[in-house]
Amino acid sequence: MPVPHRPARDMALMPAPEPSGAVATQGDIQQPRPPTSLQGLLRFCMEATKAEDAPHDSEFQAMDDERRTFLENALKALTVDVVEELQRQINILKNVEQVKADDDPTRYSDAIDKILEFIDDIDTSNDFHKIGGFMILFPCLRSPHPRIRVGGCELLAVLCQNNPYCQQVIIDNGFVSELLRIVEKDEDINVCIKALYALGGITRDNREALEQLLSHNGLEVVVNTLKRNNEKLITKATFMLSAFCRMIPELKEKMVALDCISTLISLLTLDPGLVNEHILSLLVELVDGNEKCIQQCRDAKYNLKDFIHRYMDNIKQNDEYKEQEEYCKRILHVLNAAES
Known part of the structure; x- marks a missing residue:
């Protein structure tokens, strides 16, 4: 069934104003101009039902056939068969493999954007798979552009968000x-960020997906993204690793072996940026009930306690950083308890 066409993702619907009283001639009958936006359609409906706003003793008159037909056509113009x-x-993206490095990719990226307008709905995501949409995903991931x-x-990230059906297909x-390969080897940082975003969606609350990621050395790949010192990568990687710790607590010791603790501590700065919130949150997860993580955090070469005290002084009396302050307190509590 056709449904109202939705605006592109991240864009507000900003209909152009309809000229007041504009009319179009159809034979000998003057008709209002066809509305070109939802705002215009609403105005048309209001004008078409003015007779109903007359005094209560007036007789209701049904819309004539020509007005009804006009309204039905206007509605059809503003709907789309998803x-x-x-x-x-x-069908456009079936040819994406033929695109060469020096070709203009706009037609194909526009096709992806149009698909993204619809597939944040779970049922539509499932329909996308059932009509063969997944066939274009690998060619897109391997494009030279x-x-x-x-x-x-x-596309992969949105398809699998809170969608067990598409997660399983993936x-x-x-x-x-394939996504791990991209995160590890793609030279474009934005591609790596989106690939990590997709992996986060696939593994979220999905033990099978996480175990598959681990079987492909994915834990090391994700931890190593922290060392690339890109804030967006750090944000997504720390969020994912925190989720991994909650799903499989035994992974904490493996992360220690991968030098995750020292990498996180080295990334902390006295500048209270939002990236610190994610780093501190992961440190809280790591030291929660894991002795090896606690011992490494207590290593004198990191001077972590002193840093946290100075950091708390830097963010105190600022409500924006209350959550970071709570993370700091929890880390200090664990470290102090280990010393007593």
């Missing part, structure tokens, strides 16, 4: 290892 639209964009690779990663078809 499956038909998805299929149209899939970063814009198309970014789009392919975002798990069963080798996308986890």
